[in-house]
Amino acid sequence: MKPATHPTLLVDSIGCLLTLDPDLGDGPLGIVEDAAVAVAGERILFAGARRRLPAPYREAETIGAGGALVTPGLIDCHTHLVFAGDRSDEFFARLAGRSYEEIARSGGGIRRTVEATAGASDEKLRALARSRLDRFLAAGVTTVEAKSGYALSPEGELRLLRIAGSLGHAVSVVPTFLGAHVVPPGFAADRGAYVRVVTEEMLPRVVAERLSGICDVFCDEAAFSVDEAALILGRAKGLGLEVKLHADQLTGNGGAELAARLGALSADHLERVSDEGVAALSRSGTVAVLLPGAVFFLGKRSYPPARKLLDAGVPVAVSTDFNPGTSPTENLPLMMTLAAVELRMTAEEIWTGVTTSAARALALKDRGRLAPGLRADLVVWEAARPEEVPGRFGGVAVRCAVSGGRPFGMGLDSRGASH
Numbered sequence: 521m522k523p524a525t526h527p528t529l530l531v532d533s534i535g536c537l538l539t540l541d542p543d544l545g546d547g548p549l550g551i552v553e554d555a556a557v558a559v560a561g562e563r564i565l566f567a568g569a570r571r572r573l574p575a576p577y578r579e580a581e582t583i584g585a586g587g588a589l590v591t592p593g594l595i596d597c598h599t600h601l602v603f604a605g606d607r608s609d610e611f612f613a614r615l616a617g618r619s620y621e622e623i624a625r626s627g628g629g630i631r632r633t634v635e636a637t638a639g640a641s642d643e644k645l646r647a648l649a650r651s652r653l654d655r656f657l658a659a660g661v662t663t664v665e666a667k668s669g670y671a672l673s674p675e676g677e678l679r680l681l682r683i684a685g686s687l688g689h690a691v692s693v694v695p696t697f698l699g700a701h702v703v704p705p706g707f708a709a710d711r712g713a714y715v716r717v718v719t720e721e722m723l724p725r726v727v728a729e730r731l732s733g734i735c736d737v738f739c740d741e742a743a744f745s746v747d748e749a750a751l752i753l754g755r756a757k758g759l760g761l762e763v764k765l766h767a768d769q770l771t772g773n774g775g776a777e778l779a780a781r782l783g784a785l786s787a788d789h790l791e792r793v794s795d796e797g798v799a800a801l802s803r804s805g806t807v808a809v810l811l812p813g814a815v816f817f818l819g820k821r822s823y824p825p826a827r828k829l830l831d832a833g834v835p836v837a838v839s840t841d842f843n844p845g846t847s848p849t850e851n852l853p854l855m856m857t858l859a860a861v862e863l864r865m866t867a868e869e870i871w872t873g874v875t876t877s878a879a880r881a882l883a884l885k886d887r888g889r890l891a892p893g894l895r896a897d898l899v900v901w902e903a904a905r906p907e908e909v910p911g912r913f914g915g916v917a918v919r920c921a922v923s924g925g926r927p928f929g930m931g932l933d934s935r936g937a938s939h
């Protein structure tokens with residue numbers, strides 16, 4: 521199909537446009553002052569200085585940005601979107617002195633969410649996930665990764681992926697297969713048998729039914745060992761999937777080195793990454809996905825060594841890790857603030873972390889920048905400068921989001937979009 525060239529939407533009077541494309545503007549963020557973006561259907565037709573805007577593009581339906589900041593739609597590249605139940609009692613149990621691992625061993629944690637999810641209908645899970653996506657969109661997020669992992673049976677894991685892939689929401693969803701989240705209780709005496717369920721029953725079906733293009737594993741003492749993760753991810757690669765892993769979160773066990781060895785898209789968490797792990801990631805070009813919300817909400821101080829990673833040349837993304845146990849928030853701009861305060865990232869690094877590096881962590885080539893031909897996902901902020909978004913916290917300052925060329929203002933209906 522020939523791409524549409526007739527403009528359908530114009531975002532005009534942009535005070536500061538972050539294209540994230542150094543060829544289109546100044547510095548690594550590709551900044552253009554006094555700019556406009558023209559959209560044709562789902563795609564960007566023009567992004568740049570207003571004075572260069574071709575005259576016929578001015579005819580399109582127009583959103584006046586009134587001198588505001590416009591950026592690519594944020595990409596949240598690590599979430600556990602689809603689940604039922606609430607674990608806020610565990611939050612208070614931790615504050616009273618119990619650890620995340622202890623709570624998990626005594627029947628709480630991930631396994632508790634698995635039970636609540638098993639008891640919820642497809643309709644219920646869909647409704648919960650959609651209201652979470654509403655909150656993501658209100659925070660300026662137009663693409664969300666959604667991991668399975670709260671079922672741990674072949675039928676259940678496939679169900680979660682099907683739900684994630686068919687939410688019909690303005691926010692695009694990228695489903696990731698995380699059948700190896702933890703070993704379900706029935707397999708405690710024979711972990712190898714569960715690994716075989718993942719490699720021989722789940723993965724081939726995920727691929728045959730095209731439910732996900734990415735396989736993730738929670739590699740940790742509390743979940744799967746490096747050897748088990750290597751087996752699962754090796755099989756996933758053999759079946760043509762991209763791979764990534766939860767690495768070096770609670771225990772430093774060489775997850776980052778494994779991610780690098782496998783050429784993974786990303787190694788996520790990395791609170792306990794070793795210097796060898798940092799060096800390995802910088803050689804492999806694997807994205808480090810940092811999740812400061814999980815450290816914060818677990819009441820810990822063990823933030824990942826973002827500066828070491830950045831200074832070693834590792835691409836760094838920032839994400840919410842939205843999940844019911846360690847990071848129940850859809851507020852990615854708040855994570856941007858935590859990235860500044862706790863990870864010591866600069867405003868430029870943070871913006872790169874929620875746009876281009878996040879796109880790379882999901883192998884998405886059509887977004888994360890605002891350039892002709894790419895998906896028209898953008899945000900008009902109640903802000904004038906890029907520093908202002910991480911430079912406030914708690915609330916969100918989104919005036920309007922455009923996803924796949926369609927505008928969604930605060931409070932407008934965001935349902936029914938097809939992706």
Ligand code: NIG
Nearest residue numbers: 630738814841843844845846
């Ligand atoms: O990313 N680390 C593993 N998974 C989640 C926690 C999930 C849960 O506690 O439900 C995480 O932190």
Ligand code: FE
Nearest residue numbers: 598600766841
């Ligand atoms: Fe996670």
